[in-house]
Amino acid sequence: METHTQYFCYVYDAPGRTPQMFPLEADSFTEAIQETQRMMLDESGAEVFAEIWDSSAVGQAMIRVDALPGEGGLLRSLRRARPFSRFSRP
Numbered sequence: 001m002e003t004h005t006q007y008f009c010y011v012y013d014a015p016g017r018t019p020q021m022f023p024l025e026a027d028s029f030t031e032a033i034q035e036t037q038r039m040m041l042d043e044s045g046a047e048v049f050a051e052i053w054d055s056s057a058v059g060q061a062m063i064r065v066d067a068l069p070g071e072g073g074l075l076r077s078l079r080r081a082r083p084f085s086r087f088s089r090p
Contacts, residue, residue: 005054005055005056006023006024007023007024007026007029007031007032007052007054008021008022008023008024008052008053009021009022009024009032009036009050009051009052009065010050010051010052010053011048011049011050012047012048012049012050012051013047013048014047015047019051024036024052029052029054029056029061029063032052032054033052033063033065036050036052036065037065040065040066040067048066048067049064049065049066049067050064050065051063051064051065052065
């Protein structure tokens with residue numbers, strides 16, 4: 001049986017709030033980073049950032065993707081642009 005790694009990003013949109021988790025359509029950690037960066041191109045806000053974890057890497061690699069400074073609306077854009085896949089439905 002073959003397993004497939006699925007990547008998620010954790011979005012922090014306000015200090016002290018619980019992050020939101022979104023599935024990423026990516027086949028590698030590099031693609032997951034690129035997809036998160038694309039989603040955040042038009043977003044801004046000093047407190048808005050995303051973390052992507054790669055549990056398949058030795059020591060569980062993590063990268064942080066920051067939004068541009070200014071006012072932010074990352075979660076609104078992610079909800080609008082990211083339909084759930086059949087693998088990520090609750």
